[in-house]
Amino acid sequence: MSLRVSVAASAIGCAIGIPVGALVAIARFPGRAVVVVVLNALMGLPAVVVGLVVYLALSRSGPLGHLGLLFTPGAMIVAQTVLVTPLVAALTRQIVEDADGELGEQLRAMGLSTLQRARTLVFDVRFSLAVAVLAAFGRAIAEVGAVLVVGGNIAGHTRTMTTAISLETQKGDLPLALALGFVLLAIVIVVNAAAAALRSHAARRYG
Amino acid sequence: MLPILIKGLTLLAGGRAVLDDFTAEIATRGITAIIGPNGAGKSTLLRALDGLVRPGRGTIAFGPGGRSPAPRRAFVFQKTALIRASVVRNVALAVEAEPISAAERAARVAAALERVGLAARAQDAARRLSGGEQQRVAFARAWARRPDLLLLDEPTASLDPAATEEIERLVVALRDAGTKILLVSHNLGQVARLAEDAVVLASGKVAEHGPVDRILKHPASEAARAYLKGELPWMSFAGVS
């Protein structure tokens, strides 16, 4: 459950966050500085607040209430996507902007449009972006506040590893909570090791 | 599409005039050198000519009477900007925005790689190449664009003599193919070998513009004399003057 929700949320977060971050990085438009500040601020959104806002939106009287998503895995995906998308967008913005400083003028001299430049730069920094994506996944899978509020921690339905851990801790079943904690930790470590391996492979292969 | 008519070009940056009422008429053919001390505004001039920076005042016009459309351009920067991808993919970027078929794009890229002697390295990672090879990737990009005007910003500044010679051969080949070339270089031996005329730039202004031989041997302006005097030890070493 944890994995599926967090993978789905990270995938959606990347599909939105990477293009948005890349365009904010290289496009010049009025209000851009404000967008950058807002993105960076959203990156640090408290999970519980996101959960609350998504809860209100999805609750029966909320604007998206008719979807009937509340206390379903769908609601957890929505909440984690809201959590993760700004993180991906802000990190992408920073990474692509740095690459643009190095390559941007050459790309413009070759007549590439804003979209073509965004695509080229995202491709250039693909290995650094993979790390950003994993950071997003890490945030999604490790957080408990948002999924608890909108998912409800229903056994076998919306219970995730993190919500199970907090529940078992409250019930006093510390060994079970700890065991779950170790599994979660292992997942995060494996994911990060994969990221490190990818990066060093990329550095050797492409310089 | 040429000559280039530059009138009153003025560009402010960091609170001062990087280009200051720069005015020159640059001939239709051959290689024109842009020389002058660091910070004189040479790179900025090339960037303005390529439309990468917008001047605050002044005009750049092309063709007799300044009525032609802007020529097809290519720019080789001092530091080659390569993406983390193969050589061929890096060169393909140069024609990505061209309104031609995919087949013609591929053909142009292949011909350009052949021209600079990198056909066998096409699949190698571009950033892993030596400095001289990386600069040849930059020239392959330029070649693939079939430019009428080529802007070269210190294209051999960080290369060893052998690599410099290869790049100079490519510059001559491009000129012989009919491309007008503006060459920024501190290598006065190179300027003497390649260019017909030279513009001496000092503090964003034209100090002097004339035939290379005459300017190198008998500079008329104080700015050109001062610049050349600083470079003299190098020149005699290169067997010029």
Ligand SMILES: Nc1ncnc2c1ncn2[C@@H]1O[C@H](COP(=O)(O)OP(=O)(O)O)[C@@H](O)[C@H]1O
């Ligand atoms: N965008 C900019 N902002 C501030 N200063 C700039 C900018 N572009 C160029 N300059 C300054 O203008 C001067 C001329 O730069 P440049 O054209 O690179 O000179 P050159 O190529 O002749 O060495 C330098 O002092 C440089 O610091």
Ligand SMILES: [Mg+2]
């Ligand atoms: Mg320069």
